[in-house]
Amino acid sequence: MTDYIIIFLATFGAAFVLLAAVGILRMPDLYLRISVTTKGATLGIGLILLCVAVYFGEASITTRALAIIFFLLLTAPVGAHLIGRASYFVNTPLWKNSVMDDLKGKYSRSTEGSSSEESDGEITKPESDEDEHQIKK
């Protein structure tokens, strides 16, 4: 019985990891790639580690596997958010068929031209602007 549970969990885990790999290769845009990667790989690796916990069946190893799953669930969204935020700041282009961009104009994107001119002064990094003013004075 345990064998079938292990086979089931390992199959679905590997399938989700494979889907994440195909997604990162085929998606047209950095942000879509981040989205696919985070969800697919986290679920896949979680299932595989669950399969390890079922196979060994001891308390210490189950705790270890659950700790890795917990750590992955904790850090994957944080890392994805950080890298997406940083690459939005450096004007990584969106896909041309993207429907909406809620942050448009709130941060200075160089593709926007004049509309972001007055916002240029205050937005991108308030502390860095202050630094520049202090240097100029």
Place this chain on the structure above:
Amino acid sequence: MIVYDYLYYIILPVLAFSALLIFIRFLKGPSLSDRVVALDLLITTGIGMIAIYSIVTDQPTFLDIAMILALIAFLGTVAFAYYIEKRKRK
């Protein structure tokens, strides 16, 4: 016994093939952020391979390495995000 064969001949090659696909994106990613995301996913796939390998060889000690690898992947992503953001300012 069939579990070992299944894991060794089906699951590990699938994970290796997905690592290969991620590595293609890692090589040709247009921007630095694409490469960072691909590296993160590559390490995450490595954690899965280590977990399956620890079942095949019946050695749960490998899970410690998987935990360290998860920590290093997160630290690498955070550091790269910080420096990508920093690089723009000057």
